[in-house]
Amino acid sequence: MATAGRVVGTAVLVVVLAGAAYGTADAYDVAPGLVTLEPSPAPAAPFPTAPGAVDPGDPAAVLGPLDDQAPVPGATSVQGLVDGLVADPRLGPSVGVVVADQLTGEVLASHLPDQGRTPASTAKLVTAVAALDALGPDVTLPTTVVQSGEQLVLVGGGDMMLAAGAGDPDATVGHAGLADLAAQVARELTLQGRTSVRLGFDDSLFSGPTLSPTWNPADVAAGFVAPVTALGVDIAKMREGEYPPRYPDPSLHAARTFVQRLAEVGITVTGTPARMSAPDGAPVVGEVRSAPLGDVVHYFLDTSDNTITEVVSRLVAIDAGLPASFDGGAQAVLHAVAAGGVDTTGAHLSDASGLGSGSVLSPDLLLALLRRSTDPAHPGLREVATGMPIAGLTGTLSDRYTSSPARGLARAKTGSLPGVTALAGTVLDADRRQLVFVVLADQTPAGGQWGPRATIDGFVTSLSGCGCA
Numbered sequence: 082m083a084t085a086g087r088v089v090g091t092a093v094l095v096v097v098l099a100g101a102a103y104g105t106a107d108a109y110d111v112a113p114g115l116v117t118l119e120p121s122p123a124p125a126a127p128f129p130t131a132p133g134a135v136d137p138g139d140p141a142a143v144l145g146p147l148d149d150q151a152p153v154p155g156a157t158s159v160q161g162l163v164d165g166l167v168a169d170p171r172l173g174p175s176v177g178v179v180v181a182d183q184l185t186g187e188v189l190a191s192h193l194p195d196q197g198r199t200p201a202s203t204a205k206l207v208t209a210v211a212a213l214d215a216l217g218p219d220v221t222l223p224t225t226v227v228q229s230g231e232q233l234v235l236v237g238g239g240d241m242m243l244a245a246g247a248g249d250p251d252a253t254v255g256h257a258g259l260a261d262l263a264a265q266v267a268r269e270l271t272l273q274g275r276t277s278v279r280l281g282f283d284d285s286l287f288s289g290p291t292l293s294p295t296w297n298p299a300d301v302a303a304g305f306v307a308p309v310t311a312l313g314v315d316i317a318k319m320r321e322g323e324y325p326p327r328y329p330d331p332s333l334h335a336a337r338t339f340v341q342r343l344a345e346v347g348i349t350v351t352g353t354p355a356r357m358s359a360p361d362g363a364p365v366v367g368e369v370r371s372a373p374l375g376d377v378v379h380y381f382l383d384t385s386d387n388t389i390t391e392v393v394s395r396l397v398a399i400d401a402g403l404p405a406s407f408d409g410g411a412q413a414v415l416h417a418v419a420a421g422g423v424d425t426t427g428a429h430l431s432d433a434s435g436l437g438s439g440s441v442l443s444p445d446l447l448l449a450l451l452r453r454s455t456d457p458a459h460p461g462l463r464e465v466a467t468g469m470p471i472a473g474l475t476g477t478l479s480d481r482y483t484s485s486p487a488r489g490l491a492r493a494k495t496g497s498l499p500g501v502t503a504l505a506g507t508v509l510d511a512d513r514r515q516l517v518f519v520v521l522a523d524q525t526p527a528g529g530q531w532g533p534r535a536t537i538d539g540f541v542t543s544l545s546g547c548g549c550a
Contacts, residue, residue, distance in 0.1 A: 151514040152550030153182050153189075159516075159549060160190035166520070166540040167192045171532035172502070175524035179444040180544065183455055183507060183515040194448070197427050197441035199523040201496030202385045203505045204435030204442060206450045208410075209378045209465045211417035212393045215400050218375025218461055222396075224257060224312065226266050227363035231275070233266065234359040235282040235336050237312025240371040241392055245314050245338050248369060253376045254315065257369035259335070263342035265367035270348055277349045280340060281357035284332040286311035287395050289406030295437030306387040306436055307331060309395070309407075314338050316388050327388075332356070379468035382494060383476035387434040394433030407432050423449045435496060444519040447505045451517045455507060469494050469506050472541070481538055487545035493518075500525050502533035508541055511548035518544060 159180050167176050179194035181187060188194070223238040240257060248258030270278065291308035292301060300306060304324035307317035313331035320326070328334040336354035343350055371377065374393070381389040394410030397417055403409040411430035419425045428446055431439035454465035470476030473488030477495040482488045493506025505519040518541065525533045 148513060149184055152512050153185070153187070153514060154510055154512075154516070154547050154549035156189045158547065159544070162540060162543050162547070163190040163192055166536065169536045171526065171536045172522040173500075173524040173526055173533075175522065177444040177521045178519065179448050180516055180518045181448055181452070183452060183517050186452060189516070191444070194444040194519075197429075197443045198521040199438075199498065199501045200435050200440055200442040200447070200521060201498045201501045201503050202387075202435040203447055203494050203496040203503045203519075203521070204430060204433070204440055205382060205385065205390050206447060206454075206465065206494055206505065207418055207430065207442070208390050208394050208397070208414045208433045209382055209468070210421065210423075210450050210454055210462060211397050211414035212374060212378055213462050213464060214421045215397050215413075215417045216374055218373055218378070218464055220374040220396075222371040222374075224262065224369050224371075225365050226262060226367040227359050228269075228278075228366045229360045229363045231278050232360075233278050233280050233366070234357060234363070235280065235312070235339055235354075236359050237282070237284040237286055237310065237332060237335070238371075239286060239311050239392055239396055241307070241310065241313030241316050241331060241388060242371065242377075243312075243314045243335060243369075246342070253372040253380045256372035256376075259314065259339050259342045259369075260345070262367045262369045263339060263346050263348070265369075266343065267346040267348050269366040276347060277351055278343075279352055280336060280343075280350045280354045281359075282312065282332055282336040282339075282354055283357060283359040284311040285358060286399070287405045289404060289408070293391075293407045293432045293437050295407075295431040295439055297438075300436060301327075306391075306434070309388060309391045311392075311395075311405075312336075316386065375464040379464045382465065382468035383470055385477050385495060387436045390434040391432065418450065421453065423453065436498075442521075444505075444521055447519045447521075448517055451505060451507065451519070455515070455517070466492070466507070472508075481534065482542070485538065485542045485545075487538075487542040490545045491541050493541070496521075497530055502530055502537065504537050504541070508545050510544060511546055512550060516544055 163178050177193045177196055177198050179191040180189050182189060222240040224240050225236045227234050227236060242254040244255035244258035246258055246260045248261050249255050291310055304326055307327035308331055310332045312335045314335045317327040317331035318325045319328060340350045394414050395405035398405050398409035398413035401413045403413050410433045414433055415425050415428055415430055429441045431437040453459055454462040469492040470478035471489060472478050472491035473482035491506060491508040493504050496503030501523045502525050503521045507515055507517050509515055520537050522533055
């Protein structure tokens with residue numbers, strides 16, 4: 082028994098010593114365990130707040146001030162550039178030009194600046210300034226559905242850029258979507274116990290013809306413009322692309338697309354969609370809204386989209402109490418810029434986009450619009466200044482100035498029609514002085530746009546390189 086006791090005692094002692102040895106090793110972090118002689122770590126710092134999670138406010142509420150210490154180019158030097166431009170045979174015999182200092186408004190050089198000429202798409206500057214002056218950049222356009230018993234009516238509020246499916250809050254085209262609208266309507270109908278309805282559509286917000294009589298039918302067939310209605314999906318494009326064929330009745334196509342979206346959420350539409358007036362006082366069972374008007378203006382300036390420009394002019398006409406038609410829109414936008422202080426004497430627009438024949442604007446008028454839109458005193462017009470294409474980088478100037486020193490330094494609205502080439506915008510010269518320029522040539526020789534554009538682009542490049550103080 083004594084021997085057994087000694088064995089057990091020895092075993093216990095071995096275990097105790099082993100445990101003590103392991104504890105020592107643990108304490109000195111030689112072996113894994115919970116014991117340590119190291120000091121307790123400091124509490125973890127709080128999780129950092131990401132800078133992007135803090136609302137920085139609007140960093141671009143106004144355009145920044147220009148440097149008034151930058152030297153102004155000498156008028157003699159700039160006039161020499163203008164004289165060389167006008168003498169270039171690639172522009173033809175009918176050319177109007179004006180160049181001014183943005184900060185002071187001083188005209189540095191010109192050639193027949195007060196004579197009206199065909200503006201082509203530079204006319205979109207009138208519509209852009211008018212819309213933001215009259216309506217403001219934050220206005221959005223509703224597309225709604227109202228209900229009267231088993232009858233639904235899809236009501237257009239001027240958005241021709243609806244998405245066929247879900248809307249994208251970060252997009253301008255497709256900002257509002259018919260799938261989102263259908264989901265809202267389906268929820269309301271489900272609460273009523275309805276799964277079957279009739280559908281009509283109301284696009285009576287706009288009036289008059291949907292195609293301008295001043296447009297060349299070949300331009301319509303080529304997809305340069307769609308019929309102008311108060312309701313449309315993806316600007317009535319039949320397929321992807323810059324100038325695809327367009328649906329002849331954009332509102333009807335939008336209604337048919339909405340039928341498909343309703344079916345996907347369990348609502349059956351009986352019969353075929355029909356054009357009708359929405360019943361007075363009918364409750365709204367769904368609504369989606371377009372991108373803000375400032376984004377829409379930016380879009381049509383950058384892409385030179387004729388259809389959306391005409392849509393926006395009708396909104397200006399409605400605000401002015403005029404018919405929402407081609408004539409009403411053209412009259413309204415000219416009246417709006419005149420109310421803003423721009424001299425419109427002798428000006429005429431046959432449409433708001435510049436696609437049609439018969440419009441007449443002077444370089445001086447376009448110069449006044451550009452100076453106003455780039456003036457920090459008019460922050461509501463900033464989308465005109467920033468929406469114009471950037472030389473060699475964006476929009477209709479993305480394939481021009483690609484190897485020019487003026488790349489990225491000029492922003493300008495393009496204009497192109499058979500026999501017409503125009504460009505109106507701003508450019509920084511070599512001394513970082515901002516100049517405003519307008520070139521209108523409306524009797525260019527046969528042979529297309531390449532020659533006239535190259536001439537004008539060379540002139541703007543010369544302005545950008547001018548250290549002409």
